[in-house]
């Protein structure tokens with residue numbers, strides 16, 4: 316048997332094996348992806364259910380169990396923390412927050428565009444929030 320024939324055959328066998336294997340891999344990837352996709356849908360739906368429950372908590376529309384109420388209060392807390400953290404970010408960027416209504420105001424404004432109160436005090440952008448850098 317010719318040496319080069321052997322090599323050729325070996326190469327084409329390998330190529331076949333590889334393409335079959337990569338087909339299986341592609342199938343697996345597809346399956347994994349569709350599972351990932353469905354899990355995403357489930358998460359989204361659970362989120363939407365949660366949001367509806369949270370809204371009914373906010374509007375005081377439904378009687379909710381104590382454990383759900385607890386989670387809703389936790390959500391309130393988290394939202395407040397996010398708001399506070401965002402206010403920190405804003406003040407770091409040199410944007411002021413209205414003392415009266417909390418509206419974000421650019422540094423060069425004298426009056427709040429939302430409530431009209433005068434933006435008072437030192438214009439150094441430090442506001443009243445202390446940020447500790449780590």
Ligand SMILES: [Zn+2]
Pocket residue numbers: 413414415416417418427428429430431432
């Ligand atoms: Zn204001």
